[in-house]
Amino acid sequence: xxxxxxxxxxxLKGLRLVLGVCGGIAxxxxxxxTRLLVKQGCSVQVVMTPSAMxxxxxxxxQALTGKPVHVSQWPEGANDRGMPHxxxxxxxxxxxxxxxxxxxMAKYAHGLADNxxxxxxxxxxxxxxxxxxxxxxxxxxxxTQRNLNQLKADGVHVLGxxxxxxxxxxxxxxxxxxxxxxxxxxxxxxxxxxxxGQQLLITAGPTFEAIDPVxxxxxxxxxxMGYAIAQAAWLMGAHVTLVSGPxxxxxxxxxxxxxxxSAKDMLAAVESRIANSDLFVGxxxxxxxxxxxxxxxxxxxxxxxxxGLQIDFELNPDILATVGELASTRYPRLKVVGFAxxxxxxxxxxxxxxxxxxxxxxxxxxxxxxxxxxxxxxTVYSNNQPPVKLPHTDKLTxxxxxxxxxxxxxxx
Numbered sequence: 001x002x003x004x005x006x007x008x009x010x011x012l013k014g015l016r017l018v019l020g021v022c023g024g025i026a027x028x029x030x031x032x033x034t035r036l037l038v039k040q041g042c043s044v045q046v047v048m049t050p051s052a053m054x055x056x057x058x059x060x061x062q063a064l065t066g067k068p069v070h071v072s073q074w075p076e077g078a079n080d081r082g083m084p085h086x087x088x089x090x091x092x093x094x095x096x097x098x099x100x101x102x103x104x105m106a107k108y109a110h111g112l113a114d115n116x117x118x119x120x121x122x123x124x125x126x127x128x129x130x131x132x133x134x135x136x137x138x139x140x141x142x143x144t145q146r147n148l149n150q151l152k153a154d155g156v157h158v159l160g161x162x163x164x165x166x167x168x169x170x171x172x173x174x175x176x177x178x179x180x181x182x183x184x185x186x187x188x189x190x191x192x193x194x195x196x197g198q199q200l201l202i203t204a205g206p207t208f209e210a211i212d213p214v215x216x217x218x219x220x221x222x223x224x225m226g227y228a229i230a231q232a233a234w235l236m237g238a239h240v241t242l243v244s245g246p247x248x249x250x251x252x253x254x255x256x257x258x259x260x261x262s263a264k265d266m267l268a269a270v271e272s273r274i275a276n277s278d279l280f281v282g283x284x285x286x287x288x289x290x291x292x293x294x295x296x297x298x299x300x301x302x303x304x305x306x307x308g309l310q311i312d313f314e315l316n317p318d319i320l321a322t323v324g325e326l327a328s329t330r331y332p333r334l335k336v337v338g339f340a341x342x343x344x345x346x347x348x349x350x351x352x353x354x355x356x357x358x359x360x361x362x363x364x365x366x367x368x369x370x371x372x373x374x375x376x377x378x379t380v381y382s383n384n385q386p387p388v389k390l391p392h393t394d395k396l397t398x399x400x401x402x403x404x405x406x407x408x409x410x411x412x
Contacts, residue, residue, distance in 0.1 A: 006036060006180060007396045009187035010235060013041030017186075018088055020097035020117045021061070022104045023051020025167045026133035026176035030098055031056065033179040034064045040183065045088060046070070047117050049104070073116040085119035089126050096186060097121075098159070099133030099176045102144050108156070109147035129157035129189055131182055136172030159185040184235075184253040193237030194407055200238045201277040202230050203270065203284035203319065205245035208261045211311060212295040219285050222372045223247035224395050225339075225365075226283035230255045232399035241277075243269045245284055263287050263316040270319055274326060274334070279406075282320045282338045285371075289313040324358030335360045335410045341367040350381045360410055363402060378402055382409045 017037060021030045037044050046061040047070045058069035070084055089095060097104065097117070104118070108130070113119045121128060130151065138144060139161065152158060160177040177185065204226020210216045223244060230242040231252035240255045243266055251257040260266045263286045274280065292314040299309060320338040327334040336359045340350040343366065350364035362381045370376045377392040380402065388409075390401050 006040070006183055007394060009040060009183065009191075009396075010400060011190035011192075012037070012183070012187055015040075015042045015094065015190060016045075016092045017042045018045050018047060018092045018095045018120070019061075020095065020100075020120070021046060021048045021052040021056070022097060022099055022101045022117070023049055023054055024099045024101050024133050024176075025055060026099040027052050027055040029176055029179055031060050031064060033098060033182050034061055036179055036183050037186075038064060045092065047088065047120060049115050049117050051101075070116060073119055085116060085123045088120055089124035092126055094127050094129065094186075094190065095120065095124050096129045096131070098131035098182055100130035102132075102134045102138045102141075102147075105130065105132060105144065105147045105151065109150040109154075127155075127157065127189070129159055129186065131159040131176055131185075132161045132174070133176035134161075134174045135166060135168055136170050136174045139172070139174035157189050159189075181253060188235055188254065191235045191237075195233055195403065196237035198233075198238045198278045199276055200230075200233045200240045200279045200281065201243070201270065201273055202226055202233070202240065202281045203243045203245075203266060203286075204230065205247040205249075206285050207245045207263045207266055207287045207316075209287050209290040209316075210262070210294045211291050211309065212297065212299050214298050217287060217289075217291065218246070219287065220371045221245075221285035221341075223249050224372070224374065225370065225376060225399070226281075227252050228395040228399040229281055229283060229402065232396060232403055236400070236403060238279075241273055243273075243284070263290060263319065267317045267319050267322065270323065274323060275331065277331075277334060279335045279410075280323050280327075280337065282323065282336075284319070285341065286319055287316055290316045318357075320357045320359065327360075328358050335406075337361045337363060337406060340364045341370060343367050346379065347381075347387065350379070350387075354381050354383065361406060380405050380409065385409060 021027050034044055044065045061069045107118050108121050113122050162175040162177050163173045164175045165171055205223030206219045206221040208216045208218045227249050230240050233240045234254040242255050242257045244259055258269050260269050292312040324336050327336045338357055338359045340353050340362050342349045346364045350362045354362040364379045375394050376398050378390045378398055380388040388405055
């Protein structure tokens with residue numbers, strides 16, 4: 001997961017969250033998680049187990065949240081009615097425990113409680129999410145796996161764990177997800193799921209048409225819009241495969257990314273996956289032409305020779321038209337959405353593309369304003385409805401609004 005700035009994720013602003021911190025070395029990550037959640041607009045109340053305080057001080061969380069940290073089930077405040085395990089859950093929307101140790105998982109699975117956080121779990125009337133963190137052998141232990149299955153059966157959201165190097169030096173499953181990943185997972189838990197069960201196939205980014213092993217022809221597409229749609233679709237409950245040309249972007253969280261170079265490579269990746277898809281969204285800026293006479297070796301500059309390279313072009317396959325034809329002849333359930341990035345006459349070109357490509361919808365934008373930008377204005381064109389212009393906003397928000405609009409327009 002990239003350390004780049006996390007955009008504002010749906011469902012987090014204004015979320016009232018109790019963050020439980022258990023005793024493990026991964027507790028240090030909870031401080032960064034708290035900072036990120038506060039930045040997302042969450043109201044965070046931290047509750048720590050006695051063991052957690054052996055790894056990180058309550059004052060750290062108090063400084064990050066601006067709220068006193070609860071550490072004892074025996075409060076001493078004169079204004080406290082002595083029931084924090086009741087009061088805290090009644091005042092929150094979700095209880096997240098990160099990290100959650102093997103010991104805590106066992107207690108939650110069997111209804112045991114001997115500290116404030118345990119009692120809070122038992123007394124809660126809000127959803128519970130846990131982010132396990134432990135040694136790989138502890139995670140793989142049959143007892144832990146039985147407890148995990150019981151918690152899932154009880155409706156507990158389990159976030160992770162990750163696979164990788166652990167503090168003890170061993171390798172395997174059991175690492176706490178990184179704070180950035182946990183923020184995305186939390187947004188996934190609280191976001192509505194209008195696309196639950198849907199299989200989405202999305203193309204994004206430019207294609208790269210090789211001239212020789214070091215040179216090629218590409219375009220200015222950054223891939224940001226396609227990646228934002230993939231991220232939004234996952235947050236909305238879909239299973240998402242993203243076929244991406246070369247970009248500098250990190251894979252969207254929760255999304256399967258397939259990296260390709262040329263238009264032909266992208267078409268092959270799409271064709272091999274289209275049969276199981278419910279919705280295809282072609283966002284990629286696919287090169288219209290490829291290089292017919294690409295050289296096997298780097299073409300050297302020759303002193304005294306005529307300037308320039310001799311390049312022969314050939315027409316690339318039309319991915320959107322191919323998918324549109326497949327939808328109309330072989331896969332009747334498949335809905336096809338394409339993008340039209342134009343510099344002029346957007347309405348005219350988008351409407352023509354809608355018919356020519358046999359698409360169900362075309363999403364139009366002005367290339368000079370959209371390519372590489374962080375914000376965008378989208379217009380959705382369909383066969384039976386007038387164009388729908390979406391508000392100018394950041395690309396993730398635009399992607400969410402676009403998918404909501406498509407869900408309405410593509411109703412049977």
